[in-house]
Amino acid sequence: xxxxxxxxxxxxxxxxxxxxxxxxxxxxxxxxxxxxxxxxxxxxxxxxxxxxxxxxxxxxxxxxxxxxxxxxxxxxxxxxxxxxxxxxxxxxxxxxxxxxxxxxxxxxxxxxxxxxxxxxxxxxxxxxxxxxxxxxxxxxx
Amino acid sequence: xxxxxxxxxxxxxxxxxxxxxxxxxxxxxxxxxxxxxxxxxxxxxxxxxxxxxxxxxxxxxxxxxxxxxxxxxxxxxxxxxxxxxxxxxxxxxxxxxxxxxxxxxxxxxxxxxxxxxxxxxxxxxxxxxxxxxxxxxxxxxxxxxxxxxxxxxxxxxxxxxxxxxxxxxxxxxxxxxxxxxxxxxxxxxxxxxxxxxxxxxxxxxxxxxxxxxxxxxxxxxxxxxxxxxxxxxxxxxxxxxxxxxxxxxxxxxxxxxxxxxxxxxxxxxxxxxxxxxxxxxxxxxxxxxxxxxxxxxxxxxxxxxxxxxxxxxxxxxxxxxxxxxxxxxxxxxxxxxxxxxxxxxxxxxxxxxxxxxxxxxxxxxxxxxxxxxxxxxxxxxxxxxxxxxxxxxxxxxxxxxxxxxxxxxxxxxxxxxxxxxxxxxxxxxxxxxxxxxxxxxxxxxxxxxxxxxxxxxxxxxxxxxxxxxxxxxxxxxxxxxxxxxxxxxxxxxx
Numbered sequence: 048x049x050x051x052x053x054x055x056x057x058x059x060x061x062x063x064x065x066x067x068x069x070x071x072x073x074x075x076x077x078x079x080x081x082x083x084x085x086x087x088x089x090x091x092x093x094x095x096x097x098x099x100x101x102x103x104x105x106x107x108x109x110x111x112x113x114x115x116x117x118x119x120x121x122x123x124x125x126x127x128x129x130x131x132x133x134x135x136x137x138x139x140x141x142x143x144x145x146x147x148x149x150x151x152x153x154x155x156x157x158x159x160x161x162x163x164x165x166x167x168x169x170x171x172x173x174x175x176x177x178x179x180x181x182x183x184x185x186x187x188x
Numbered sequence: 189x190x191x192x193x194x195x196x197x198x199x200x201x202x203x204x205x206x207x208x209x210x211x212x213x214x215x216x217x218x219x220x221x222x223x224x225x226x227x228x229x230x231x232x233x234x235x236x237x238x239x240x241x242x243x244x245x246x247x248x249x250x251x252x253x254x255x256x257x258x259x260x261x262x263x264x265x266x267x268x269x270x271x272x273x274x275x276x277x278x279x280x281x282x283x284x285x286x287x288x289x290x291x292x293x294x295x296x297x298x299x300x301x302x303x304x305x306x307x308x309x310x311x312x313x314x315x316x317x318x319x320x321x322x323x324x325x326x327x328x329x330x331x332x333x334x335x336x337x338x339x340x341x342x343x344x345x346x347x348x349x350x351x352x353x354x355x356x357x358x359x360x361x362x363x364x365x366x367x368x369x370x371x372x373x374x375x376x377x378x379x380x381x382x383x384x385x386x387x388x389x390x391x392x393x394x395x396x397x398x399x400x401x402x403x404x405x406x407x408x409x410x411x412x413x414x415x416x417x418x419x420x421x422x423x424x425x426x427x428x429x430x431x432x433x434x435x436x437x438x439x440x441x442x443x444x445x446x447x448x449x450x451x452x453x454x455x456x457x458x459x460x461x462x463x464x465x466x467x468x469x470x471x472x473x474x475x476x477x478x479x480x481x482x483x484x485x486x487x488x489x490x491x492x493x494x495x496x497x498x499x500x501x502x503x504x505x506x507x508x509x510x511x512x513x514x515x516x517x518x519x520x521x522x523x524x525x526x527x528x529x530x531x532x533x534x535x536x537x538x539x540x541x542x543x544x545x546x547x548x549x550x551x552x553x554x555x556x557x558x559x560x561x562x563x564x565x566x567x568x569x570x571x572x573x574x575x576x577x578x579x580x581x582x583x584x585x586x587x588x589x590x591x592x593x594x595x596x597x598x599x600x601x602x603x604x605x606x607x608x609x610x611x612x613x614x615x616x617x618x619x620x621x622x623x624x625x626x627x628x629x630x631x632x633x634x635x636x637x638x639x640x641x642x643x644x645x646x647x648x649x650x651x652x653x654x655x656x657x658x659x660x661x662x663x664x665x666x667x668x669x670x671x672x673x674x675x676x677x678x679x680x681x682x
Contacts, residue, residue, distance in 0.1 A: 097263025182356025
């Protein structure tokens, strides 16, 4: 009796994470030298997830096909960081974490720079490997 | 007529005796409501436990009613909350009672714990009463936290994000624990379902079980007598002394000692209803849409102090403190009745206990205040909305005025106030010209430091020149500019 119950509850724990390439739009929609807001539908979702399956991120196009795609979540405690074009800083509204445009910590409590998604360009589209909520435990971010 | 009445009375008595014989109602009544307590325990200080339980019962009742409408689904929870609040008849009031009932429950529970600690009620032989109370405290805080997730709005979503980020800091098994908490890979519907199951089934069920144990201990080991200074607890003699107190001045809990509990219950109910009617329920704020990032998440009142701790702790010790801190506090609280289980009970002879309570209250109070005001958070719209007072721009040169514009445009005001207007994260710049010399201002702007980003990359030399020129003018009338202390105050030769 206990084994199926435990297996049921813990099923999310031992399932290998599902990551997949998702498109953030055409490369041309991200001007060079600028950082832009983008969002995608999480590759793993349920029909009844509603808006929670829409995940935001920040896309910095350096030049050509050279990008940095930052997670929205502050590396401190996960709040959504906001981009300020003029001062070229990301600021977090929770505990005051601040990052430079390349994602490095500029000020505040974050223990590391912004999390970054793996990206590639295919058929003129910018794709990122997404699926997991990025935290300090997430590998390769 | 009379024989008929007599017959009816006899029949009723017969029915009662039959039921009593099967269910032992009288015995149960005598051993619970009728149990004898020390007369001194009929004190106003002893009402907090029953008041906490009353709040829990209010929460169960209002919670069941809210569940008649609420749908715990990521796509629909927010819609049903809005329906509950704005369309369902008296839905806003029910939500208000549930919200304020929760606040009252945590608050009164803290008073109960304080009273138990100051009155030495955790000492021999009431260790298990204390331990079950500790578990009840954790469960109650768990209910409060999962409850704010039920209000599935933007704060609930990002609050879960903060919880997930803390769990993600656990070494080795962080990702597994995170998956367990979220029920998937992101904060979504299965996360809400998990917290719903905890909030509605698991935690209340555990509270009922633990309250049974807690009350059972009150009955078997007796309620703590009102402590008298100098009456020391000894394991060898206490039970006899307590029995003597009960024998000498014991009164049945009902009806002798319950009156103050009933009055306190009335006050609590009135308080919850008044708060619900006057202040209403909390939220829901904006929808739980992660793409809507124009938000500043804050936890509910009783968790604001943790929010403040997370901002103020040195980053190097943060993970350890977040993960080990609660364990240390737990070990201390569990060990308390065993290492400090005998001796003086009265707070009048336990100055150390009084100091601990005062320091805890002051620390938690200040952290809560800081969590509420959160001066460490940048004011995200200050650069667009904060005005520069006239006296801070009047009589300035074009270059200095240009500096004021640069300061505004480069979001400096998000962290720095002028005349108190703007962010509070960095120092107020109203008198910065009296504190830093021009070379120091240049260095600070270009290189940053002291928790300020470096702006050298993002400002042109002429912009730096302008903003520093402006800042050097920011000082009260008649106060000289800061000067380099390594140079003479009056130039040589004058």
